[in-house]
Amino acid sequence: MKVLMLGWEYPPHIAGGLGVACEGLTKxxxxxxxxxxxVVPKLxxxxxxxxxxxxxxxxKKYKRRRQKRIKxxxxxxxxxxxxxxxSFDDLVGELDLPETRRLLNKNFFPKFTRSELDKFLAxxxxxxxxxxxxxxxxxxxxxxxxxxxxxxVFEIAKEEEFDIVHAHDWMTFPAGIAVAQAAGVPxxxxxxxxxxxxxGPGINPRIDAIEKAGTGFATAICAxxxxxxxxxxxxxxxxxxxxxTVHNGNLSKKVTKFHxxxxxxxxxxxxxxxxxxLQKGPATFLYAAQKVIAYLPDTIFVMxxxxxxxxxxxxxxxxxxxxxxxxxxxxVKGRALEEILSIANLYVMPSISEPFGLSALEAVDFETPxxxxxxxxxxxxxxxxxxxxYWKIQTLADYIINGxxxxxxxxxxxxxxxxxxxxxxWQAAAKKVLKIYQHVCGVQHA
Amino acid sequence: xxxxxxxFQVHQPYRIKKFSFFEISPDLYYFDGYKNSSIIxxxxxxxxxxxxxxxxxxxxxxxxxxxxxxxxxxxxxEQFAQFAPEVIESFKALAQTGCVEFLGETYYHxxxxxxxEEEFINQVLRxxxxxxxxxxxxxxxxxxxxxxxxxxxGYLIAGLGYTAILAEGVEQVLGGASPNYIYQAPxxxxxxxxxxxxxxxxIAFRFSNHKWKDFPLTPEKFASWLQRYTNEVQxxxxxxxxxxxxEHQWAETGIFNFLRELPEKVLSHPAWQFKTPSETIRDYNxxxxxxxxxxxxWADAERDLSAWQGNRMQKKALxxxxxxxxxxxxxxxxxIIETYKKLQTxxxxxxxxxxxxxxxxxxxxFSPFDSPFDAFIYYMNVLKDxxxxxxxxxx
Numbered sequence: 001m002k003v004l005m006l007g008w009e010y011p012p013h014i015a016g017g018l019g020v021a022c023e024g025l026t027k028x029x030x031x032x033x034x035x036x037x038x039v040v041p042k043l044x045x046x047x048x049x050x051x052x053x054x055x056x057x058x059x060k061k062y063k064r065r066r067q068k069r070i071k072x073x074x075x076x077x078x079x080x081x082x083x084x085x086x087s088f089d090d091l092v093g094e095l096d097l098p099e100t101r102r103l104l105n106k107n108f109f110p111k112f113t114r115s116e117l118d119k120f121l122a123x124x125x126x127x128x129x130x131x132x133x134x135x136x137x138x139x140x141x142x143x144x145x146x147x148x149x150x151x152x153v154f155e156i157a158k159e160e161e162f163d164i165v166h167a168h169d170w171m172t173f174p175a176g177i178a179v180a181q182a183a184g185v186p187x188x189x190x191x192x193x194x195x196x197x198x199x200g201p202g203i204n205p206r207i208d209a210i211e212k213a214g215t216g217f218a219t220a221i222c223a224x225x226x227x228x229x230x231x232x233x234x235x236x237x238x239x240x241x242x243x244x245t246v247h248n249g250n251l252s253k254k255v256t257k258f259h260x261x262x263x264x265x266x267x268x269x270x271x272x273x274x275x276x277x278l279q280k281g282p283a284t285f286l287y288a289a290q291k292v293i294a295y296l297p298d299t300i301f302v303m304x305x306x307x308x309x310x311x312x313x314x315x316x317x318x319x320x321x322x323x324x325x326x327x328x329x330x331x332v333k334g335r336a337l338e339e340i341l342s343i344a345n346l347y348v349m350p351s352i353s354e355p356f357g358l359s360a361l362e363a364v365d366f367e368t369p370x371x372x373x374x375x376x377x378x379x380x381x382x383x384x385x386x387x388x389x390y391w392k393i394q395t396l397a398d399y400i401i402n403g404x405x406x407x408x409x410x411x412x413x414x415x416x417x418x419x420x421x422x423x424x425x426w427q428a429a430a431k432k433v434l435k436i437y438q439h440v441c442g443v444q445h446a
Numbered sequence: 447x448x449x450x451x452x453x454f455q456v457h458q459p460y461r462i463k464k465f466s467f468f469e470i471s472p473d474l475y476y477f478d479g480y481k482n483s484s485i486i487x488x489x490x491x492x493x494x495x496x497x498x499x500x501x502x503x504x505x506x507x508x509x510x511x512x513x514x515x516x517x518x519x520x521x522x523x524e525q526f527a528q529f530a531p532e533v534i535e536s537f538k539a540l541a542q543t544g545c546v547e548f549l550g551e552t553y554y555h556x557x558x559x560x561x562x563e564e565e566f567i568n569q570v571l572r573x574x575x576x577x578x579x580x581x582x583x584x585x586x587x588x589x590x591x592x593x594x595x596x597x598x599x600g601y602l603i604a605g606l607g608y609t610a611i612l613a614e615g616v617e618q619v620l621g622g623a624s625p626n627y628i629y630q631a632p633x634x635x636x637x638x639x640x641x642x643x644x645x646x647x648x649i650a651f652r653f654s655n656h657k658w659k660d661f662p663l664t665p666e667k668f669a670s671w672l673q674r675y676t677n678e679v680q681x682x683x684x685x686x687x688x689x690x691x692x693e694h695q696w697a698e699t700g701i702f703n704f705l706r707e708l709p710e711k712v713l714s715h716p717a718w719q720f721k722t723p724s725e726t727i728r729d730y731n732x733x734x735x736x737x738x739x740x741x742x743x744w745a746d747a748e749r750d751l752s753a754w755q756g757n758r759m760q761k762k763a764l765x766x767x768x769x770x771x772x773x774x775x776x777x778x779x780x781x782i783i784e785t786y787k788k789l790q791t792x793x794x795x796x797x798x799x800x801x802x803x804x805x806x807x808x809x810x811x812f813s814p815f816d817s818p819f820d821a822f823i824y825y826m827n828v829l830k831d832x833x834x835x836x837x838x839x840x841x
Contacts, residue, residue, distance in 0.1 A: 291468070383802045386819050398467045402823040408758035409822055416800050 001437055002035045004162035004179065006153060006172035010040050010047050010054060018169060018192055021224075024249045027051050028430030034437070037160050041149050057152040143206065150175035157183060164188060164437055170195070170207055173214030186219035186440040190246075191228055193355040196235050200279040200352060212236050215243075219440045222246045222433065225377020228355040244436050247381050248356060249426030255365045258342040267298030268404045271344035271368070273332075273359055274351075276307035281350030281373065281390050283309075283316060288348075290320045291397035296404055302327045304340060341366040345410070346403045351376050352390050360385065361421060369413040371399050381424055384416035448626075448679045449721040449729075450672065450712060451639065453589070453612065454688035456494070456518040457555050458486055458525055459793035461814045465827045474785045474835060476828045481814060483529040490530035493692035498536040500691075500702060504709055505545045512709045513545040513720045516688070517589045520553030520573050521791060523580070534580070541581040547722035548577045550585030550608060556790035557591060557754055559599055560741075561768040569787065570606060587612065587723040591792050593641065593685070593744040594751065597737055600631035600638070608636065610727045612685060614744045615640035623736065626679035630732040637727045638736060641685040641744060645671070650686040654699035665704055669711035676717050680730040685744070746801065746808075753809070754795040759822040764795060766829050770836065777839040785832065789825075797821035 005026065009019035026036050030051035037053040047054060153175040166188045167176030173189055180187035195207045215221050215236050221243045223229040229243045260269075270292070272285045282303060289301040303313060303326065310328070317326045332340060341347070347363035347370045354376035361378060363370050372379055373390035386403065388395040403410055463478035465471070504512045518537065526533040540546045552558060553573040558566035570588075577585050588608040590599060595613035603611050615625025623629075625640035648668070652658045660667070672682055687694065695701040712718050721729065745753035755761050767789055774786040797813040798821045815821040 295467075383817070384800065384819075386823075387817065394466060394468065398823065398827070401467050402826060406759070406762065406822070406826065408762045409819060412757045412759050412800055413819065416802070420802075 001033070001164070001434075001441075002162045003029070003037070003164045003166050003437070004157060004160055005036050005038045005052075006165070006167040006175050006179075007038060007040050008169060008171045010038070010043070010049065012046065021192060021248050022168060023049070024426040025429060025433065028249070028426035029433060031427070032430055032434050034430075034434060037162065039153055039156060041145070055156070057149055057156065146171050146174055146210075150178050154178050154182065163441060166190060166433075167214065168192065170210045170214060173210050177213060177217050180217075187217060188220050188222060188436065188440065189214045189218040190222040190224075191215065191232055191355070192224050194228065194231055194235060196231055197228070197279060197353045197355045199277070202278070208235075218242070220244060220436050222436065224248055224356045226380050227353070227375065227377040231353060231355075244432065245380075246429050246432045246436075247377075247424065248358070249429050250361070250421045250424040255338060255342070257366060258339045260343050265300060265343060267300050268296070268345045269300045269302060269340075269343055270346045270348060270400055270404075271340060271363075272301070272303045272305070272348050272350075273337075273340075274305050274349070276303065276305050276310040276313055278309060279352050279354075280305075280307075281352050282307075282313050284350040284390060284393055284396065285348055286313060286316050286320060286322070286326075287393045288350075288396040288400060289325065290322050291394065292400045292404075293322050293325050295401055297325075299325060299400075299404065300327060301325055302329065302340060302344070304329050304332045304337075306331045338366070341368055344368045346371055346400060348396070348400070349373060349376060349378075350388075350390050350396065354378070361424075364414065364417040364421060367414050369403065369410045369417070371396065371403065382417060382420060384413045384420060386413075447717055447719060448676060449681050449719040449726060451681050451683045451721055451723055451726050452514040453549065453683070453685045453723060454514060454516050454690075455589070455686070456516055456522055456688045458482070458489070458519075458522040459555065459791040460521055460525070460788045461485075462789075462794065462824060462828055464815075464820070465824050465831070467823075467827045467830070469827070469831065470834075471831055472835060472838075474781060474832065476785065476832070477788070478814065482525060486525045486529040489689060489693050490526070490533050492697070493689050494526075494530070494533045495536060496697070496702065497688065497691040497705070498533070498540060500706060501546075502536070502540055502543070504706070505540070505543045508709055508713065510545055511713060511720060513547075513722045513725070515547040515549055515587070515722050516540075517549040517551050518577075519551060519555040520569075520576050521555060521788065523576060538581065541583065545722075547587070547724055548581050548583050548585055549587050549589045549612070549723065550574055550577065551589045552591055554787045554790050555591050555792055556787070557594070557764065557792050557795065558768075558790060559590060559594065559602065560751070560755075561764065562771060563602065565768075565771065565790075566602070567606065586610070587639070587727070592753075594741060595738055595743070596741040597632055597739065599741075600636045600738070601634050604631070604634035604636040610637040610639055610723060612639050612641065612683075612723070613738065614742050614749055615643055615683075616742045616749050619736070619738055619740075619742060623734070624679065626675065626682055627733045628680055628727055628730045629734055629736040632735050632737045637732055639681070639683050639723055639726060642682050643744070645682060646684045646686050649684065649701075649704070650690045650694065653690075653695050653701060653704070662700070663704065665707040665711040668704075668708065669714070672712065673715050673718065676715065680733075681721065681726050683726075745796075752801075753799055754792055757798070757800055757818075759800075759818070760795045760798045763798060763822060763825055763829070766826070770829075770833065773833075773836050773840060777836055779839055782836060782839060789828065789832070794821070794825055798825070 007022045011019050011023050026038060029036060039055055039057055041057050043056040157179040164186055165176050165180040167173055168190045169192050176187050195203050195211055215232055215238055221232060223232055223243055223245055226245045229245050232243050233240050274280045276282045292299055314328060317323045341363055347368045349357055349360055349372045351373050352375060357376040357378035360370040360372050370385045372385050372387055374387045375390050379387050386399040460477045461482055462476050465476055501514060551573055552569040554569050556569060558569055574585055577583055587610045588603045589612045593612055593614045600611055625642050629638040631638055648663060653663050655661060691701055741751055742749055743751060755764060774783055797815055798818045799809045800818040813821060
């Protein structure tokens with residue numbers, strides 16, 4: 001089985017969790033005998049992927065790495081990073097919303113069907129095709145790059161032999177669609193997160209449209225959780241029968257645990273970590289904090305991260321009269337991140353919709369038990385967590401108080417969670433993906 | 447002349463509600479009345495009433511040759527009286543046949559024997575009074591909560607005047623000996639009746655399992671298995687939850703037909719009989735003395751105490767409730783003392799088990815909570831409030 005896999009990044013040069021996931025998945029797939037050509041926009045030269053053919057999107061510059069199943073391809077696309085909060089804000093600023101809507105309405109998206117899409121795409125040039133799929137990538141640089149990536153991958157694909165195209169997340173969907181259609185092979189799109197999860201009501205219609213096309217055109221879709229599977233189905237009106245849940249493998253690593261500096265941290269610490277946007281539920285965190293502080297006034301609540309709601313959250317903390325218990329350190333990474341994760345007594349993830357929520361597993365590595373919303377995919381693989389509906393502030397406060405009062409429970413959660421993480425392997429994920437490959441090839445040939 | 451000894455456990459706990467940390471309840475309203483009443487009514491309809499009726503018919507049909515034993519907890523009895531009094535009537539009808547024995551246990555289905563012997567004895571005597579007044583029998587044979595047993599418990603029970611006690615036939619303890627004989631507990635006159643868990647679980651757990659190699663289990667098949675031992679055994683002890691009939695195994699699985707036809711198949715062999723636990727120990731001599739140095743039970747694969755005190759949460763909760771004793775009794779408030787005892791029911795701690803593997807499914811099946819952590823948190827919230835009320839009463 002030969003697979004052309006399209007990704008946006010590869011370790012060690014990563015902006016999000018996508019690159020790590022791609023590494024884990026491809027390694028395990030290679031063990032199962034799948035030959036992979038993996039294309040990313042840009043290689044830095046120090047990537048280590050002997051298990052497959054890794055290349056960036058610049059066809060002429062590809063280097064063949066020593067080893068059987070690996071080629072490296074570089075596409076010289078100056079990549080906009082994987083939607084970090086900063087780049088996301090930039091993107092929103094650049095959007096020409098009315099124009100996009102006009103185009104979308106005029107074109108096929110609202111009444112999208114497979115045959116219509118095929119017909120429509122066939123009538124266009126490659127560049128135009130990419131543009132349309134991108135919702136006409138006017139001024140936004142990231143869309144141009146996505147389109148350029150699609151063009152370059154299309155060229156590379158001519159030199160490659162493959163049975164399946166496997167595209168990770170929306171940036172590679174246009175490339176995936178173009179290549180799969182031209183080569184007449186099945187397309188698998190892998191949804192690590194959806195625009196709906198990232199932005200909620202402030203959804204970016206262009207990205208949403210790309211996701212709609214990518215998932216609609218795909219023969220099969222991999223979703224990183226059952227939760228995401230349901231969201232894909234609901235958002236894009238697709239049959240559940242073609243969406244498959246493939247939980248990510250365990251990414252846990254050995255960590256150094258920092259000890260609580262008594263001078264600096266005078267009380268127990270409860271941590272919120274992530275973009276301060278509506279979908280992450282920061283307000284829930286603050287309202288629950290207010291209830292907890294009434295009983296445990298020493299508790300320190302840390303809201304780490306930035307985002308559009310940060311100023312209003314700071315204001316809310318003032319309004320609730322809990323400012324003195326709150327710390328807003330901004331975006332933390334590296335050593336500071338490790339420190340805060342190890343010092344925290346509890347990790348809270350009150351997301352309204354979370355495709356997976358890897359950070360809850362990372363918190364477990366730091367022996368910090370997780371309190372997660374039931375609307376988070378990670379809950380499907382983590383039994384040893386406290387789970388609440390994201391709107392139930394009192395339940396969350398109850399959990400926080402009990403978590404702080406009963407370290408015995410936290411220790412039981414950590415011990416159990418660690419055992420659960422051991423069972424969460426990339427081998428298991430790869431086996432599922434291979435089954436899907438076999439399934440779609442069967443479908444295609446039938 | 448080998449025999450079969452059936453004993454059925456009848457128990458329903460007072461499940462606690464999702465009691466918030468922020469809630470204050472001066473009237474000690476900690477139990478989920480709606481859930482408890484609806485479960486009692488449902489199980490009465492699916493299991494207790496039809497099965498009692500069936501057993502009564504069988505006793506009638508075989509004219510004294512079919513016999514069974516029950517152990518009904520006090521907390522289950524109270525809830526029947528409140529939500530399904532017809533269940534009590536049907537048990538009374540069974541008691542009058544003379545073919546049904548009622549065993550002794552703790553009124554509150556508690557783990558008191560592990561934490562507080564005085565409290566344990568108190569609860570056992572209370573249960574004895576209940577059985578005497580309601581069924582006109584004095585229990586002779588004892589069944590501790592979830593078949594929890596060790597030598598010390600045997601000794602305690604002997605002191606309370608019981609002649610025998612039920613225990614799990616744990617292989618590690620038996621060391622190759624068969625559970626199908628009567629044994630003697632060391633240093634006391636109490637005899638042991640050991641559960642044959644293979645055959646018991648064939649009915650209680652595997653009966654409707656389509657993946658089981660012996661599925662479907664017919665009365666003929668089951669009787670023929672037992673009859674292979676005709677010349678080798680004294681008694682085959684089939685101990686199980688009564689809810690096996692109609693609740694754990696739904697009527698659709700054919701469990702009632704199985705029970706209806708089993709006596710005929712067993713009695714078709716002239717050597718075989720049904721005996722109650724008291725008759726069993728009266729009619730057979732103990733073949734050997736056997737010592738249970740470690741505490742055993744019938745729960746989970748481990749068959750030890752890990753189902754109730756396997757993790758830190760369970761240990762903390764148990765320690766917390768049993769440490770309240772002196773304060774609680776000092777109030778001399780009947781309602782507070784009653785609540786204290788209802789909070790000792792073993793089920794509360796069983797729900798806190800975080801064995802998420804094979805046995806975890808069994809824990810989750812019974813639990814009214816979404817997770818063991820919820821079970822712990824709501825229990826501790828209740829204890830927090832309860833403690834406040836106790837202190838207030840003593841003030």
